[in-house]
Amino acid sequence: MGLLKIKDLKCHYQTDICSVKAVDGISFDINEGEILGIVGESGSGKTTIALAIMKLLPENTTISGEVFYREHMISSLTETGMDKLRWKDIAIVFQNGLEVLNPVMKVGVQITEPMMKHLDISPDKACAKCADLFQTVNLDPKWMDSYPHQLSGGMRQRVLLAMALSCDPKLLIIDEVTSALDAFTRKEIRDLLVELQKKKGYTMLMISHDITFVSSVASKVAVMYSGKVVETGPVKDILLSPRHPYTRGLIHSTPDIFIYKDLWGIPGDVPTGVDFKGCPFSPRCTQKVKKCNEISPDLIPIPGGREIACHRGGIANLLKAKNLSYSYHLPDGQYLKAVDNVDLEVKEGEVLAIIGQTGSGKSTLAHILANVIRSDSGEVLFMDGNINKQNYGKNLNGIQIVFQDPFSSTSSRFTVLNAIKEPLDINKIGSKEDRLQMVKSALELVHLPAGDTFLSKFCGELSGGQRQRVAIARAMVMQPKLLIADEITSALDVSTSANVLRLLKSLQNRRGFAMIYISHNLYLTLKIADRIAVMDKGKIVETGNSHDVMSSPSNEYTKRLVNAKIPV
Amino acid sequence: MIIMAKDRNSLVFRLVITLFVILVINFFLPRMMPGDPFSTTSADEVGEEIIVMTEEQRLYYMEYYGLDKPVHEQFLIYLKNLMKCDLGKSIHYKMPVSNVIILHIPWTILIVLGSTLISTITGVILGTYSAQNRKRGSDRIMMTGMIAFAEVPSFLLGLILLLIFSVHLRLFPLAGAITPFAHYNGLAEQILDILYHAFLPVMTLSLAQLTGVYLLTRNTLITVTTKDYVRTARAKGLGEKTVWIRHALRNALLPVVTRVGFMIGIMMGGVVLVESVFSYPGIGVTLRSAVISRDYPLIQGILLVIAVSILVCNLLVDKIYSKLDPRVAV
Numbered sequence: 001m002g003l004l005k006i007k008d009l010k011c012h013y014q015t016d017i018c019s020v021k022a023v024d025g026i027s028f029d030i031n032e033g034e035i036l037g038i039v040g041e042s043g044s045g046k047t048t049i050a051l052a053i054m055k056l057l058p059e060n061t062t063i064s065g066e067v068f069y070r071e072h073m074i075s076s077l078t079e080t081g082m083d084k085l086r087w088k089d090i091a092i093v094f095q096n097g098l099e100v101l102n103p104v105m106k107v108g109v110q111i112t113e114p115m116m117k118h119l120d121i122s123p124d125k126a127c128a129k130c131a132d133l134f135q136t137v138n139l140d141p142k143w144m145d146s147y148p149h150q151l152s153g154g155m156r157q158r159v160l161l162a163m164a165l166s167c168d169p170k171l172l173i174i175d176e177v178t179s180a181l182d183a184f185t186r187k188e189i190r191d192l193l194v195e196l197q198k199k200k201g202y203t204m205l206m207i208s209h210d211i212t213f214v215s216s217v218a219s220k221v222a223v224m225y226s227g228k229v230v231e232t233g234p235v236k237d238i239l240l241s242p243r244h245p246y247t248r249g250l251i252h253s254t255p256d257i258f259i260y261k262d263l264w265g266i267p268g269d270v271p272t273g274v275d276f277k278g279c280p281f282s283p284r285c286t287q288k289v290k291k292c293n294e295i296s297p298d299l300i301p302i303p304g305g306r307e308i309a310c311h312r313g314g315i316a317n318l319l320k321a322k323n324l325s326y327s328y329h330l331p332d333g334q335y336l337k338a339v340d341n342v343d344l345e346v347k348e349g350e351v352l353a354i355i356g357q358t359g360s361g362k363s364t365l366a367h368i369l370a371n372v373i374r375s376d377s378g379e380v381l382f383m384d385g386n387i388n389k390q391n392y393g394k395n396l397n398g399i400q401i402v403f404q405d406p407f408s409s410t411s412s413r414f415t416v417l418n419a420i421k422e423p424l425d426i427n428k429i430g431s432k433e434d435r436l437q438m439v440k441s442a443l444e445l446v447h448l449p450a451g452d453t454f455l456s457k458f459c460g461e462l463s464g465g466q467r468q469r470v471a472i473a474r475a476m477v478m479q480p481k482l483l484i485a486d487e488i489t490s491a492l493d494v495s496t497s498a499n500v501l502r503l504l505k506s507l508q509n510r511r512g513f514a515m516i517y518i519s520h521n522l523y524l525t526l527k528i529a530d531r532i533a534v535m536d537k538g539k540i541v542e543t544g545n546s547h548d549v550m551s552s553p554s555n556e557y558t559k560r561l562v563n564a565k566i567p568v
Numbered sequence: 569m570i571i572m573a574k575d576r577n578s579l580v581f582r583l584v585i586t587l588f589v590i591l592v593i594n595f596f597l598p599r600m601m602p603g604d605p606f607s608t609t610s611a612d613e614v615g616e617e618i619i620v621m622t623e624e625q626r627l628y629y630m631e632y633y634g635l636d637k638p639v640h641e642q643f644l645i646y647l648k649n650l651m652k653c654d655l656g657k658s659i660h661y662k663m664p665v666s667n668v669i670i671l672h673i674p675w676t677i678l679i680v681l682g683s684t685l686i687s688t689i690t691g692v693i694l695g696t697y698s699a700q701n702r703k704r705g706s707d708r709i710m711m712t713g714m715i716a717f718a719e720v721p722s723f724l725l726g727l728i729l730l731l732i733f734s735v736h737l738r739l740f741p742l743a744g745a746i747t748p749f750a751h752y753n754g755l756a757e758q759i760l761d762i763l764y765h766a767f768l769p770v771m772t773l774s775l776a777q778l779t780g781v782y783l784l785t786r787n788t789l790i791t792v793t794t795k796d797y798v799r800t801a802r803a804k805g806l807g808e809k810t811v812w813i814r815h816a817l818r819n820a821l822l823p824v825v826t827r828v829g830f831m832i833g834i835m836m837g838g839v840v841l842v843e844s845v846f847s848y849p850g851i852g853v854t855l856r857s858a859v860i861s862r863d864y865p866l867i868q869g870i871l872l873v874i875a876v877s878i879l880v881c882n883l884l885v886d887k888i889y890s891k892l893d894p895r896v897a898v
Binding site: 051054056079080082083084085086087088091092094097099100101102103104105113114117118147149150163 | 796797799800801807810819822893895
């Protein structure tokens with residue numbers, strides 16, 4: 001039976017200047033004994049939902065839609081009627097803040113107060129129960145006599161938890177409990193919640209931006225963005241294969257999941273809810289189409305008990321390669337299978353690293369994908385078009401490749417301007433002024449000077465790092481949807497390669513293109529890759545989340561690769 | 569322990585310094601006024617006798633009261649006497665200053681404390697009512713009225729009340745603190761008579777202070793009700809009454825307590841005018857006549873008593889505040 005049912009809930013805060021759509025059409029059910037997690041960035045409207053359920057929203061909120069608790073329609077209840085439900089049926093663990101607890105009342109009194117009101121018990125009995133609750137949340141009962149300011153953040157959070165449990169509520173709302181806690185306390189609170197749920201079977205609504213925390217307790221999760229649910233489903237599935245670009249961004253920004261990767265947040269900010277047309281995530285989305293700016297997508301069920309709100313049906317495939325094979329004809333008449341029956345997928349906005357030792361066929365594969373050489377068999381589809389039929393390197397928003405050695409990929413006799421402008425010239429893109437402008441902005445992207453002096457320099461005069469950046473600028477000038485970087489740092493010294501790598505990743509993060517990063521250096525790729533494909537003798541032997549591949553390699557070859565680190 | 573002892577020392581030290589500064593001002597200020605106790609040239613009140621002394625008489629009295637000595641010597645003598653709890657002798661009343669003060673101060677204490685109590689309680693109640701009905705008509709009307717009312721000076725207010733209730737309606741006495749030559753049948757009757765006389769002065773002082781308390785309560789309450797702990801209290805389903813009184817008001821009253829402490833100090837000054845209007849025999853009226861007759865010892869004594877009572881009030885407020893707000897307790 002559904003304990004809580006929310007139907008098309010909208011909460012708009014009316015200020016003098018505008019109305020802020022904090023919650024904008026949300027529906028979900030929570031069944032008895034179920035734990036639903038709601039995750040999303042700050043400002044996505046999570047707390048507003050909690051307050052709407054408790055009927056605690058400020059007066060300047062216009063609320064539409066319905067919240068049902070059992071048979072009660074929350075909006076039709078009077079304050080007195082609601083007070084009967086509050087704390088006894090629905091209790092909330094507030095986010096820890098300095099003033100969540102009354103500063104001039106002892107914490108014990110604040111906990112016993114609702115018990116005396118709702119459970120109709122004597123002060124002594126309430127006190128005894130309070131001491132028990134303190135024990136439950138691992139807090140010494142002696143702290144009952146202290147004031148909130150005398151407690152540490154973790155202790156206050158426990159007090160808030162004990163307070164919420166005081167009347168044995170049916171539904172427990174947990175709002176951002178971990179935000180101010182250290183790792184130990186966070187884990188303790190998490191274990192406590194799991195234990196409580198097991199013992200007492202609380203139905204819980206967990207609200208947090210901490211996706212790891214929520215997913216370790218909840219069974220189902222809803223991802224919220226700008227007042228809307230963008231994706232729902234079983235926790236495990238969402239965590240392993242997020243379908244909405246926002247969910248993926250959220251997971252990718254979580255240090256607990258990607259331990260080795262550098263942290264890159266989702267660029268841009270949440271639109272502030274003023275009359276915004278279209279999908280709220282579209283300004284930050286890497287795969288938006290025209291429709292995304294016009295109509296807001298609805299939450300549509302997809303297989304696996306999941307739902308997603310995206311016009312493109314979730315993260316789209318950008319590149320799909322099937323059965324690719326390529327053999328080199330050796331002088332002695334034999335064939336060397338450099339690429340052997342390779343299948344590969346690259347999603348929108350994703351960084352896929354292909355790693356393997358020299359001679360494993362990585363570069364050949366890259367060249368096939370960039371349509372530099374043609375495979376013996378199989379096909380490569382880019383945005384559902386065959387790359388052999390339509391050369392995507394020729395157009396803007398296509399595929400571009402940056403090669404390993406900048407000294408041979410850029411001609412020493414070209415000026416910087418000519419080197420970068422070349423693809424535009426060849427493919428006749430834009431007017432002469434346009435091209436110059438595009439070159440200049442590409443140079444700015446790669447942090448090189450865009451002045452005339454630099455433009456008229458010859459590539460031969462540049463250092464290795466500068467020259468590789470010119471090569472990147474030449475790729476960027478075509479504004480690719482997919483950039484293939486083939487060992488771009490191997491010819492550079494450590495410091496320069498670190499700079500180039502960070503530059504490339506920041507470009508990718510900001511511009512949102514997908515990238516295939518090819519390298520033999522596992523540790524370098526871990527810094528930037530979302531997914532890793534390990535290649536050996538022309539075959540892809542293992543693919544997966546970069547952290548999983550690193551920490552628990554399943555393939556023998558991968559294990560050797562991981563263990564090839566020279567201990568310092 | 570060491571730190572605590574140090575703190576206490578510094579508090580005592582601060583008090584001593586403050587007291588000394590007050591003593592210096594109290595001593596020198598009256599002496600900076602033109603004239604002296606024996607050269608009064610005009611009568612302030614109608615019917616008062618003007619005694620014009622000869623120069624010889626004047627010098628004689630100056631010597632008698634020790635006013636012919638150099639000022640710094642006089643000051644040292646004053647301090648020395650003060651150590652012995654001797655406030656000196658009033659030139660006008662011809663009796664010890666302490667006796668004069670003890671005679672008059674109860675009346676002042678009565679009306680100051682009475683009006684503090686009344687204005688605080690009324691202000692808090694009205695402020696709470698206003699905050700609960702925020703942005704509704706009753707709140708707007710009340711607030712506008714209160715602010716306009718606050719602009720009326722207390723002595724003018726006293727005059728108006730006196731004219732209406734005593735002169736025209738004859739509901740209250742025109743002057744004094746008790747009915748002269750009255751014989752009371754029991755304590756109750758005496759108390760009633762005292763209250764009857766004190767009513768208008770107390771009302772005047774209360775009304776003058778009311779707006780401050782009202783506005784402070786209202787505005788602090790409005791701020792407090794947006795605080796998270798009030799939301800927490802609501803979420804606990806405690807009922808509006810408990811939420812407002814136990815959680816909101818309790819916190820909102822903290823600044824009001826501070827204000828009331830200062831208010832008593834301000835009123836000690838304001839009481840001079842109000843007592844004059846109602847010819848109420850408190851310390852304010854005494855101070856006024858002491859100033860007119862340049863009765864240096866009495867002026868010093870009264871100012872000292874007022875200053876000390878303000879200091880004591882502030883200390884008390886500090887103590888009470890730390891009882892009410894555990895965050896500032898040591």
